[in-house]
Amino acid sequence: MNIEINAFNDPWMDNGILNFYKILNELESCEAKLTENSIIVRIKDREKFVKELTRALLDKRQNLIVNEEDRKTKMQKEVKKDHVIIQEEKKIDGKVVLKEEIYKPEKTAEIISKVFDLSEGKNMCILCGRKYNKSIKKLQQANYPFVTKIASLSGVRSYKDDGRLSLKEYYDNLCPICYFIGILEWTDETLIYRTFPGEKSYLFMPYFDNLKELYEFKKLCIYTGILNNAERYSNIKVNPNTQDVENTPGEYSTLLCFYEKFVESATDEIIVSNWAVLHIPFGAVKNVKIDFLNINESILGVIKNLKESERLERIYSDLMRKMYFFSQNKNNTDWDITREIQENLSKYFLLDDFRSFTNSLLPKKGGYVFFSSEVKQNLEELIFEWRWRKMGVKKEKLDAIKNDGKIVAKISENNASLIYKLDKVRTIDDFWSVLREISRKLPGLDEKKLREIKPTALDEVIQLTKEIVEKNKDEWKEIRDLIVVYASMYYSLDKLKKKSEGGEKK
Numbered sequence: 001m002n003i004e005i006n007a008f009n010d011p012w013m014d015n016g017i018l019n020f021y022k023i024l025n026e027l028e029s030c031e032a033k034l035t036e037n038s039i040i041v042r043i044k045d046r047e048k049f050v051k052e053l054t055r056a057l058l059d060k061r062q063n064l065i066v067n068e069e070d071r072k073t074k075m076q077k078e079v080k081k082d083h084v085i086i087q088e089e090k091k092i093d094g095k096v097v098l099k100e101e102i103y104k105p106e107k108t109a110e111i112i113s114k115v116f117d118l119s120e121g122k123n124m125c126i127l128c129g130r131k132y133n134k135s136i137k138k139l140q141q142a143n144y145p146f147v148t149k150i151a152s153l154s155g156v157r158s159y160k161d162d163g164r165l166s167l168k169e170y171y172d173n174l175c176p177i178c179y180f181i182g183i184l185e186w187t188d189e190t191l192i193y194r195t196f197p198g199e200k201s202y203l204f205m206p207y208f209d210n211l212k213e214l215y216e217f218k219k220l221c222i223y224t225g226i227l228n229n230a231e232r233y234s235n236i237k238v239n240p241n242t243q244d245v246e247n248t249p250g251e252y253s254t255l256l257c258f259y260e261k262f263v264e265s266a267t268d269e270i271i272v273s274n275w276a277v278l279h280i281p282f283g284a285v286k287n288v289k290i291d292f293l294n295i296n297e298s299i300l301g302v303i304k305n306l307k308e309s310e311r312l313e314r315i316y317s318d319l320m321r322k323m324y325f326f327s328q329n330k331n332n333t334d335w336d337i338t339r340e341i342q343e344n345l346s347k348y349f350l351l352d353d354f355r356s357f358t359n360s361l362l363p364k365k366g367g368y369v370f371f372s373s374e375v376k377q378n379l380e381e382l383i384f385e386w387r388w389r390k391m392g393v394k395k396e397k398l399d400a401i402k403n404d405g406k407i408v409a410k411i412s413e414n415n416a417s418l419i420y421k422l423d424k425v426r427t428i429d430d431f432w433s434v435l436r437e438i439s440r441k442l443p444g445l446d447e448k449k450l451r452e453i454k455p456t457a458l459d460e461v462i463q464l465t466k467e468i469v470e471k472n473k474d475e476w477k478e479i480r481d482l483i484v485v486y487a488s489m490y491y492s493l494d495k496l497k498k499k500s501e502g503g504e505k506k
């Protein structure tokens, strides 16, 4: 008996096919073949197949659950992972009972046997177009979490009504095979999750339009040992040798953190740039949102180059995660704002948005971003690799911009308004005018500060900007953003220095 399952061009179902394929590879009762756009399964012994698959599914079921100590009784108990949208019944002896019959050990074999009955009928499946006899379940979030936002998905093979996708929740026509693949996908150990208790979970699904490539990537996620699926709130390990997991502050920092670990452990060229991210809220009614992220090849190149050249091996751990926000009102680190900044820096880097990235580093009312001199070095490596290299200007010239940033920082010491002003510049004429203003303010600096800066840097930057603008008339904006980023950096370092000298007044 042969079954062919074609790619769905849908992140949930295609990851699902490969999750299923991985199981099939371990069974003796069948042979499975993977092509770029399908899997072909030949079942040699149906009875044995049902038996083997039942056992494999019950093993995989463990990925839906974590073990925790009960706060009151101190006994170990099972908890369903927060992002898994499968309804739960009352626990029995501290064990999770899932409403979905296929995940009830006493029913699993019976349901699997029905799925692989494969008798043809007059119904046509909404997801794969297969003709089949009887559904196991309707289409619903538990077997297809995109169900509520289906219209945003292109490429799902479905019936169209007046040219519009007309899929609704509780659509009847779901074939047993698609049901099985969909409901099984929750057990996939290669998806990345991050849960914020009481708020929401993120579930990251990698996506390629070629099943073989997607499979290679998923295999690497397992073999590199970078994920630990026994933890409840995150499955990204701090490093492959321990079981500890990361505590990233949001969606993008989680993704960046994953890339850091992946690049560190996987030597292969294959790396995913497309992701579907499910946002799954806490509470009984799950209004699932989906983000589709495409990370530029050039950004992935920056991460890889920094790692390979050993200039910045761990972009999240040694840079974004080590940026803090000091609140002058609290005279201490503000952790909420800190986590927000760490998340934003990760986000704008991944989205290749340097302007917003620099914005996140600006001093704010009542405080500023701070970091160590080691992290400053890492930030400079990132800026060089990410921004400067592609402008095709010599590295030495970057020093002039840095020095300019330092000048702005010194002038701004007691009042950061000049940094904001520079940041808000919209036209090149305004840019020249702010540079002139900086120049006018230079003589006002005391001697100690004057010794720390290089006033000629201003002229150098003006010259450099003129040259750059000749080649590309908008590129002055890059210079503006670079000065802002360096000014913010030196501003913070000066503040920090003062603070450690104990001299700062509020």
Ligand SMILES: [Zn+2]
Residues within 6 Å of the ligand: 125, 126, 127, 128, 129, 130, 174, 175, 176, 177, 178, 179
């Ligand atoms: Zn189907």
